[in-house]
Each structure stands twice: as C-alpha cells, then as structure tokens.
Amino acid sequence: MATLRDVAAAAGVSTATVSNVFNGTGRVSEAVRARVTETAAALGFAGPNPAAASLRRGRVGIIGIVLAENLGYALGDPAAGAFLTGVAAVGDAEDVGLTLLPAPPASPGAPGPAARGLPTLERAVVDGAIVYSIEEDSPALPALVARGLPLVAVDSPRDATGAPWVAVVRVQDRGGAQAAAQHLLSLGHRRVAVLVDRLATAPARGRATWADARRAASSVIRERLAGYADAWRAAGLPLSSLEVHQAGANSAEAGAGATAALLAAPSPVTGVLCVSDVLALGVVRAAQARSAEVPGALSVVGFDDSPLAAEAGLTTVAQPLREKGEVAARALLAALAGRPVDAAPVLPARLVVRASTGPPRVNRC
Structure with missing residues (x-):
C-alpha cells in the first residue's frame, strides 16, 4: 500500500x-x-489516515450525547427526539458528528458498572459531551468527570460530583409547573395527583410522600414538583390534597397503569399533573377506556408540548425542546473552539391550554 x-x-x-x-x-x-x-x-x-490526523490535532470532530435511558427509549420519546434533532442540526451546520451514549440505571438483577453503560462512556472517542437528563446519583457523572472532557449539562444537576460544566442549559421548570397547577386551581380543582416517572434512579410505583419528592434524584423533577407545591401553598391549601404518585417509568403504559389506582381511590382526584406528555397521554387513554370522561371526570395536564400533545388536545406546559438541543450544542462547540460561552442559559416554559382540562364535575375539598 x-x-x-x-x-x-x-x-x-x-x-x-x-x-x-x-x-x-x-x-x-x-x-x-x-x-x-x-x-x-x-x-x-x-x-x-483520518484517525491519525485527528489524534495529531487533538480533536476527532465528534461530540457525545449522554442519555439517562437506553437508546430504544431515547429514540422513541418525542421530547428526547426533538432535543436530539436540535443538537443534530447544529452538528450538521458545523460539520461535527454525534454519537449517542446510553447510561441507563441498572435494571433489577443486573447490578454493576456494565449494566449502566460505563464502559461505553469510558471508551467513547469524543471531543466533549452533552449530558441529558441524568440523575444526581448516576454513576455516569463521576465517570465523565474523570475523563476531563468539556461537558454541557441539560436537564441535569448543576452541582453534583463537582462536574466542571462549561454550560448548564435549563428551562423554567418551576415556573411552568406552577402555572399548570394554578390552571387546575382556577378551574376549581382541590384534590389533584402529581404523576412522576420515578423519584430515584431505581424505579418504584405508587404513592410517595412530599419528603420523598424533595429528595428526587432528578433536578428537573424536583423543580417541577416544587412549582406544583408553590401554587398549592399560594392558594392556602394543604399539600395532603396534592398527592405524589410514581408511575415507575416515563411511558404511556406506565401512565395508564397508574391511572387505575387514581380512579379507584375512595376519594378519587379530579385532576392529574404529569411531569411529561408521555405519562399524561397514558392517563388520558386509560381514563377514557374506563369510561371516565376527560376532562369531565378527570382533567389532565402534561409537560413538554411534544407533537403528540397537540394532536391529542392535551393541556401541557410547552418548553422549547429543539431549541434546547441547539443551545446545548452551540455552547459545547464554542467551548471546544475557545469562544465565549453563555454558561447558564435559561429557556422559557409556558402553559398551553387545550381540551384535556375543565372544571371538576364534583368539587371535593
């Protein structure tokens, strides 16, 4: 040769x-x-040889996207898909490649670093990484910090493990959640459930306490729960009338599974505040399958405003999903190029009212 x-x-x-x-x-x-x-x-x-040339330059022209779930989930979730589209658009414009790096929590019976994708994170040949929706107790964070890569946090903890974030991209989660809860209060709802996928890295199902909620491993979940509680306190209502429930996963199936318990309670709730559209759509479908009218018997609010939310007429909190990916990618590429970086961009969140919310049929206090 x-x-x-x-x-x-x-x-x-x-x-x-x-x-x-x-x-x-x-x-x-x-x-x-x-x-x-x-x-x-x-x-x-x-x-x-392109690999050798990259090594000489100290750059490979690829950035990593660290995901808190497996790839199948990430590629199927509308919110994650819109975020990845934004990252990819900036990567295409800058002629930079992307590699997806899953770091899901270990499933029961499969403990250890290999179950959490750590070997992949430790070997990945990337110039830097965007860490998307990782919990504070994820072992992926210290593994990434140990590599000394430039890191951008998106929907991830700001202070955990002393991560040297070059930028932390946030959304007004607390304000958006507060607006959602205030919307149900304005309609007359006084007994409402908050449905989350999970509060800790290990999934669980069923009712949780507010003490559990305040210790949630996800900074985004903590902010949204705080926003719901803010609205309740401002209305002078006890948090005992704002129930926290875990679905066990962020999926329509998990949302549907949690709905049966919500409707079967002796004093059923009249509204559900969901931390994602995916969960909310599962609640809507399960309620309708049980002949519980939405919004007559149960008002439902999501969070994200994914394309599926508009199609289903779901009231939700809109966040700029694609823009969030674009902002994160630009921040990482600017840091890699030695350009100035906006270290703490905060993107807006706003309530979008559609057909899934209305006054409760019976106002329970």
Missing part, C-alpha cells in the same frame, strides 16, 4: 507538500497540486 512518502518521492516534492495538497492547507501551485493528485491516484494513495 502506497504511503505519503511514496507519493512525495514519485512526485518529486516534500511530504509536507503532499500533506498540504490533501488537507487543503499551505500554498501550493496548481501545477504541483495536479502532479501530486495524479501521482497519488496512480499509486492508489487515498490520503492521510
């Missing part, structure tokens, strides 16, 4: 000149460029 030196010798030029021709750097006359190109083609030389 021909080498760069072979081409240089055959073309009668230096190896630096051959390198300049293939890399498009330096001053090379058109005559020399043509001679080098023709000689390389005749010898079957395709160009310098």
Whole structure:
C-alpha cells in the first residue's frame, strides 16, 4: 500500500507538500497540486489516515450525547427526539458528528458498572459531551468527570460530583409547573395527583410522600414538583390534597397503569399533573377506556408540548425542546473552539391550554 512518502518521492516534492495538497492547507501551485493528485491516484494513495490526523490535532470532530435511558427509549420519546434533532442540526451546520451514549440505571438483577453503560462512556472517542437528563446519583457523572472532557449539562444537576460544566442549559421548570397547577386551581380543582416517572434512579410505583419528592434524584423533577407545591401553598391549601404518585417509568403504559389506582381511590382526584406528555397521554387513554370522561371526570395536564400533545388536545406546559438541543450544542462547540460561552442559559416554559382540562364535575375539598 502506497504511503505519503511514496507519493512525495514519485512526485518529486516534500511530504509536507503532499500533506498540504490533501488537507487543503499551505500554498501550493496548481501545477504541483495536479502532479501530486495524479501521482497519488496512480499509486492508489487515498490520503492521510483520518484517525491519525485527528489524534495529531487533538480533536476527532465528534461530540457525545449522554442519555439517562437506553437508546430504544431515547429514540422513541418525542421530547428526547426533538432535543436530539436540535443538537443534530447544529452538528450538521458545523460539520461535527454525534454519537449517542446510553447510561441507563441498572435494571433489577443486573447490578454493576456494565449494566449502566460505563464502559461505553469510558471508551467513547469524543471531543466533549452533552449530558441529558441524568440523575444526581448516576454513576455516569463521576465517570465523565474523570475523563476531563468539556461537558454541557441539560436537564441535569448543576452541582453534583463537582462536574466542571462549561454550560448548564435549563428551562423554567418551576415556573411552568406552577402555572399548570394554578390552571387546575382556577378551574376549581382541590384534590389533584402529581404523576412522576420515578423519584430515584431505581424505579418504584405508587404513592410517595412530599419528603420523598424533595429528595428526587432528578433536578428537573424536583423543580417541577416544587412549582406544583408553590401554587398549592399560594392558594392556602394543604399539600395532603396534592398527592405524589410514581408511575415507575416515563411511558404511556406506565401512565395508564397508574391511572387505575387514581380512579379507584375512595376519594378519587379530579385532576392529574404529569411531569411529561408521555405519562399524561397514558392517563388520558386509560381514563377514557374506563369510561371516565376527560376532562369531565378527570382533567389532565402534561409537560413538554411534544407533537403528540397537540394532536391529542392535551393541556401541557410547552418548553422549547429543539431549541434546547441547539443551545446545548452551540455552547459545547464554542467551548471546544475557545469562544465565549453563555454558561447558564435559561429557556422559557409556558402553559398551553387545550381540551384535556375543565372544571371538576364534583368539587371535593
């Protein structure tokens, strides 16, 4: 196989000149460029090894996206999909590749680092990473910090493990959640459930206490729960009338599974505040399957405003999902290029009222 030196010798030029021709750097006359190109083609030389060139530059042109779930979930979740679309759009514009790095919590019976994707994180060849929706107790965080990579946090803890974030991208989760709870209060609801996927890395189902809620491993879940509680306190209502329930997973199936318990209670709630649209859509479908009208018997509010929410007429809190990905990608690429970085961008969240909410049929106090 021909080498760069072979081409240089055959073309009668230096190896630096051959390198300049293939890399498009330096001053090379058109005559020399043509001679080098023709000689390389005749010898079957395709160009310098791209991996070796990347190592010399200290950059590989790839950024990682660290996900708190497995790839199948991430690619199927509308909110995660919109976020990844935003990251990809910036990557395409900057000619930078992306690699998805799953770091899901260990499933029961499969403990240990391998179950959490740590070997993948430790071996991934990337210039930096965007850490998306990771819990504070995830072992992925110290594994990433140990590598010394530039890191951008999105929906991830700001202070855990002393992570040297170059930027922390946040959404007004607390304010958005407060607006959602105030909306149900304005309609007359006084007994409402808050439905979360999980409060800790290990999934659980069923009723939880507010003490559990305040210790949630996800900073985003903590902020949204705090916003719901803010609205309740402002209305002078006890938190005992704002129940916290865990669905066990962020899926429509999990939301549907939690709905049976909510409707079967001796004093059923009249509204449900869900921390995601996916959970909310599961609640709506399960309620309708049990002949509980939405919003007549049960008002439902989501969070995200994914495309599915609009199709289903779901009242929800809108966050700029694609823009969040774009902002994160720009921040990481700016840090890698040595450009100024907005270290703490905060994106807006706003309530979008649709057909899934209305006054309760019976106002229980």
